[in-house]
Structures are given as C-alpha cells and as structure tokens.
Amino acid sequence: MMTPNAHILVVEDDLSHGTILQALITGWGYRVSSAHNGLEAVEQVKAQPFDLILTDVRMAEMDGIEALKAIKAYNPAIPILIMTAYSNVASAVEAIKAGAYDYLTKPLDFDTLQLTIARALEHTSLKTENHSLKQRLQFDDQNIIGRSEPMRRLMEMIAMIAPSQATVLISGESGTGKELIAKAVHANSLRKEQPLVSINCAALSESLLESELFGHEKGAFTGADKRREGRFMEANQGTLFLDEIGEVSPLMQAKLLRAIQEQEIQRVGSNQTLTVDVRLIAATNRDLLADVEAGRFRQDLYYRLNVVTVESPPLRERSEDIPLLAMHFLVKFAERNRKTVKGFTPQAMDLLLKYPWPGNVRELENSVERGVILLSGEFISEKELPLSVSQCVEQPPAQRQEQPIQPLEQVEKQAIMVALATTAGNKTEAAKQLGITRKTLLAKLQK
Structure with a gap:
C-alpha cells in the first residue's frame, strides 16, 4: 500500500545505481531526493523532512552506519533501509542494532525493495496515527496496550x-x-x-x-x-x-x-x-x-x-496483542524481581497464543509473573507456565479431533506471529524458524 506523497532520500555514491533507484522509486509514485554520501544525507535530513531513507553501507566521507547513527540521533522516527552486499551482512546486523528498519542485500530484488518500502512507510504511518491517538488520550501511571x-x-x-x-x-x-x-x-x-x-x-x-x-x-x-x-x-x-x-x-x-x-x-x-x-x-x-x-x-x-x-474486548478476540502484553508484563516483573529475562521460547509463545484465556489480561499477567518468579534461565519456557496454559493443547487424540479446525490462513498467521515475537521482530531469523525465505515472509506479512 503506497503512502501518498511520501518523500524518500536515496543515499548512494554509485551514480548509475543511484539514478536507477531514483527512476524506479519515482515510478512507484514517491517523491525522491538523492545524496552521494552519508555526510550529505545528514545535512539534507537537517534541512528538510523525509518519510524514509534508503542508503548504501559502503561510502566515502561518511558510511551508511555512521550516517544512520547521526540521523537517528537527530530524528529517531525516520525509517532507514540499509543496502549491503552479501559479503557484508555483518554491517547490516550492526545497522539493525543501531536502529535501521531493515536491510536489503545487493543485487537488489526490486519487488522486495518495493514491498519493504511500502511496509516501512505503512509502519511509520500506523505509529504516527497511534502516537497521535495516544497524545489525545492521556493516561495516568498505566497504559492501554494493544495494536489490534x-x-x-x-x-x-x-x-x-x-x-x-x-x-x-x-x-x-x-x-x-x-x-x-x-x-x-x-x-x-x-x-x-x-x-x-x-x-x-x-x-x-x-x-x-x-x-x-x-x-x-x-x-x-x-x-x-x-x-x-x-x-x-x-x-x-x-x-x-x-x-x-x-x-x-x-x-x-x-x-x-x-x-x-x-x-x-x-x-x-x-x-x-x-x-x-x-x-x-x-x-x-x-x-x-x-x-x-x-x-x-x-x-x-x-x-x-x-x-x-x-x-472491553476479551483477549481471545485480540490475540495479536498477546506478544505485546506478554513482553510488557515480562519486563515489569523482571524489574520487580531483579531478574534478567530476555523473552519467551517459541514453544512458550505458541502456547500463550493458543490458550483461550478465560481470565483475560489478568490471567495472562499472573501467568507471566509466575513464569518470571520460577525462571532460572533467561527465556520463559512452557515449564514455567501454569499447567492450564502448558497443557491446553496436550489433549487426547479423540478430544483433539472434536476441536474446530482453524483455517490454514489463521494457523499460518499465528505461526508468523510467534516467530516474529520470539525473534524480537527480526524477519531474517523469523523466516529461518519458519523454514521459508525472507522474501516469502515479507510477502505473507504484506498479505
């Protein structure tokens, strides 16, 4: 889904490649400006607003990583896409840690580029809309968590x-x-x-x-x-x-x-x-x-x-919010109990998503608190969850057959949500867990 009038800055020191990218992105309906190195990109960002930045990693004067850090320090809200060669994936990982939205490997797959730009702009638009809404909604010491x-x-x-x-x-x-x-x-x-x-x-x-x-x-x-x-x-x-x-x-x-x-x-x-x-x-x-x-x-x-x-919607009708709520409670109780907890195992998150939560958010909060208290490692597994949760899918075969069969699309959606939640949103790692290519994952996310 194209964001109308989105202004994109292409940062590329290879003149021919930069020209191709500008023509391509303009053809997709976006406004495009260009910079030939990181220093020039930072100057342009300070001079005018951009909705997205597409930058190469290896450049003279100031490379893409340095530019990324400088731009994020100036305006942390701008989504930045990194382009890198297959042989330099380590730089891409560094860029993600520094705040890049995503990275693309050269030679670029233009379909993937178009999809990634659209998703980055849509993500920013939703964040802006949610922020605007929450600016109008002032909360005391608590917050209503959810994006469903x-x-x-x-x-x-x-x-x-x-x-x-x-x-x-x-x-x-x-x-x-x-x-x-x-x-x-x-x-x-x-x-x-x-x-x-x-x-x-x-x-x-x-x-x-x-x-x-x-x-x-x-x-x-x-x-x-x-x-x-x-x-x-x-x-x-x-x-x-x-x-x-x-x-x-x-x-x-x-x-x-x-x-x-x-x-x-x-x-x-x-x-x-x-x-x-x-x-x-x-x-x-x-x-x-x-x-x-x-x-x-x-x-x-x-x-x-x-x-x-x-x-007030029940939790089973907004399962998309379960990973967000679970991580919110995990951080809350890890701090309260002075524990270092990094997250949930894929199996544990899968159980959290499949359980019907008759006690809703309060039951989820209690389950996560229990998990944090009983945890001796760094990731909450099914062993730390209450029996009602950990055994919710371990039913006898005859009983399991009586359960309504979910549409394949819903099952697939849940699997993707689990993978993204357990990899902290890292699409490459999530694709590996799911046994599909990153391109296939992006296509399914767009769908």
Whole structure:
C-alpha cells in the first residue's frame, strides 16, 4: 500500500545505481531526493523532512552506519533501509542494532525493495496515527496496550466520549481491564483535574455499600462514631466509578437511580438533601439487558447507566496483542524481581497464543509473573507456565479431533506471529524458524 506523497532520500555514491533507484522509486509514485554520501544525507535530513531513507553501507566521507547513527540521533522516527552486499551482512546486523528498519542485500530484488518500502512507510504511518491517538488520550501511571483492530476501535471510542458529560457503561468479561478504561475516560475528560473515586459494588453488603456511597451521620448505626462523607461527595465535581454494578441489590438500585437522576443524596441517618455534581462510569461483566428482562435489574436504572456503552474486548478476540502484553508484563516483573529475562521460547509463545484465556489480561499477567518468579534461565519456557496454559493443547487424540479446525490462513498467521515475537521482530531469523525465505515472509506479512 503506497503512502501518498511520501518523500524518500536515496543515499548512494554509485551514480548509475543511484539514478536507477531514483527512476524506479519515482515510478512507484514517491517523491525522491538523492545524496552521494552519508555526510550529505545528514545535512539534507537537517534541512528538510523525509518519510524514509534508503542508503548504501559502503561510502566515502561518511558510511551508511555512521550516517544512520547521526540521523537517528537527530530524528529517531525516520525509517532507514540499509543496502549491503552479501559479503557484508555483518554491517547490516550492526545497522539493525543501531536502529535501521531493515536491510536489503545487493543485487537488489526490486519487488522486495518495493514491498519493504511500502511496509516501512505503512509502519511509520500506523505509529504516527497511534502516537497521535495516544497524545489525545492521556493516561495516568498505566497504559492501554494493544495494536489490534478491537483495541484501536476502543481507543477511538474513548477519545470520542471522554470530553462529554455522558454516563458510561463499560461491559466485558472479568480481567479485560474495565477499570483501566474508566481511568482513561476520566483522564481525558473535562473533570481530569478533579478526583476519580472508585468502588467495587460486589465487595460490600447492602448496608455497607449505602454508607460507602452516600456517607453517614454520627450515631447512624453501631460503630458510626463520627460523620463520614460518602464516595459521591468525595467525587463531587469529578468522576465516580461503580465497578460490578450488576451485583447491586434492588433497594440500592432504587437509591442509586435517585442519586443519578436528581444529582442529590442523603447520608445514612440524615434527612438533609445534598446536591452533588458527579459524572458516573459503571462497569459490569453481566448481561444487564438479560437481567432487566429477568427482573433482576431495574430497567429505568439500566437506561440511565447505558447512555454510552463501551465494550472491553476479551483477549481471545485480540490475540495479536498477546506478544505485546506478554513482553510488557515480562519486563515489569523482571524489574520487580531483579531478574534478567530476555523473552519467551517459541514453544512458550505458541502456547500463550493458543490458550483461550478465560481470565483475560489478568490471567495472562499472573501467568507471566509466575513464569518470571520460577525462571532460572533467561527465556520463559512452557515449564514455567501454569499447567492450564502448558497443557491446553496436550489433549487426547479423540478430544483433539472434536476441536474446530482453524483455517490454514489463521494457523499460518499465528505461526508468523510467534516467530516474529520470539525473534524480537527480526524477519531474517523469523523466516529461518519458519523454514521459508525472507522474501516469502515479507510477502505473507504484506498479505
């Protein structure tokens, strides 16, 4: 997929080869400039913006590696493709370590060159788009991790609804990060300078929940030795997050409805009505509409809460994010436990991708933490993973046959994801693991 108006700098000291490349790349629809050595390339990068740089390694005055380091120091976002001879692959490896996007061996395969340029520009475009989106979405000490389509839709939804005053209902399975979504909505709202107050409605009895939400007067019940402000008052001018709202009793549902409708509350043991200004975010892992139809949840409260609904996708529907999340948790727990952990073995990553994750991101986090704690080497293998994960595909033959057969394309996609994850994105090594050529891998990635 061609990026419109992309400006490419070709750095080549061989005049004839440079001319051929310029003509070829221009014919593909890109704007092209040229430089004859690394020094000239660095000067041009400082003088004007480029979307991509294609440079030879061996050049006079300043070679491609030196130019790469200088350009990356000036603008680390520019993708740089290195051209090198077969006999000088060591330089290409050095270039990748220094931050090159990829390398191509001479004589160039022009189909591969075109594909690699398109992928590099697409990758940069997506990074820019994600960065722009995340610039609009400010997070506290956590981040929503994921580049899959469900997560991109989720972040776009947060960006749209956060500035409004609408009540938000977040639905999704346990462990999908509903509280994190609530934090993101608040952090991007007009109330972000005011408090975000959270309460788990399932963790308290009906009487305690009422006291926690609305507060109580001194002497209102045994042990109430002083007046207490409730969560509504604590969240005044800010946001109140009610987690597991589906577990609230019918009586509390009625009291919540009044508080939401009238923006008024009464402390337990008081007849005084207090006005509050609170934006409400609620979350549930239940099917509230089914609960309404069954008479377990008030219909009027449901419609008050369900002004805007946000779906928190289960992990099995965004398996593309599993390697990202797994590595994020690995780094987090390796630092916490003061261990040197480099990654996952291919077999372990394959298991992580195949396991259905009924506990979602929370279960994945716990599994990686366990793996880091039990690890004595440098790579987490299937031995360090929980039995539920490591044995998820080790079923008796009869049982295995009952499982739905995945389309070949999906199986192939998973294998490529595993290979790229376990090689830290090194396409050459990933192709070796998969038993295919690098060119074939690039073609499959483009597809």
